[in-house]
Amino acid sequence: MSPMKQSKKRILKTIVATALIGSPVFAGDLQVARMIAQGDLEAAGKHPRVQSDSSWKRIVRDVAKAYQRAEFLEASPGKTWRGCAENEVVLAYVQRGDKKVYMCPLAMSKESDFISQVLLHEATHVSGNYDECSTSEVEFSLRALAGRRPFKNGYADRCGLSGRFDFQGGSSTDWGVDSILGSPSDTDWSTGSARSGGNQSGGKPSDW
Numbered sequence: 001m002s003p004m005k006q007s008k009k010r011i012l013k014t015i016v017a018t019a020l021i022g023s024p025v026f027a028g029d030l031q032v033a034r035m036i037a038q039g040d041l042e043a044a045g046k047h048p049r050v051q052s053d054s055s056w057k058r059i060v061r062d063v064a065k066a067y068q069r070a071e072f073l074e075a076s077p078g079k080t081w082r083g084c085a086e087n088e089v090v091l092a093y094v095q096r097g098d099k100k101v102y103m104c105p106l107a108m109s110k111e112s113d114f115i116s117q118v119l120l121h122e123a124t125h126v127s128g129n130y131d132e133c134s135t136s137e138v139e140f141s142l143r144a145l146a147g148r149r150p151f152k153n154g155y156a157d158r159c160g161l162s163g164r165f166d167f168q169g170g171s172s173t174d175w176g177v178d179s180i181l182g183s184p185s186d187t188d189w190s191t192g193s194a195r196s197g198g199n200q201s202g203g204k205p206s207d208w
């Protein structure tokens, strides 16, 4: 390449870098996150271990169906959902029996890949699973089955899932919790204390 062309290329790179730095936020994108989650669900569904396990086959199918049905809602710029405003550590929330998923600013401020995992977690709730431990197990398993390391969430330790999955980096501040409205026992996350209950996924370990 001629010095002239190299120089032009460098200028172009600088312009692109400046444009990126100049953008107001590096937040993830819901549409990108949706594509990633969709891909993970498809990959997980085709995994031989899911194909050969009727229980997991049903779980993945049910979550995929719920994912199609779910409405992932992002608040307008400068606004937030009431449930997010009431507790700013919450990533997203659902109402029991409803297909609407309210995405909170905390989740949307993170990278698309992280958001995609939140979508998988919330879609699992929409499928009718309101147990946080079981839901988290499904969430992590879907990622692992798709060949990607899951992010740790705020339920992993208390649910005994931490030793079972190869989580990618992140300090404790990267862990998040969500909320299910319509059930007092499921909304005590605001206390910040670990809930009792343990793994209620029916003794169906994943260990992918």
Ligand SMILES: [Zn+2]
Pocket (backbone or CB within 6 Å): 121, 125, 132, 135, 178, 179
């Ligand atoms: Zn949840």
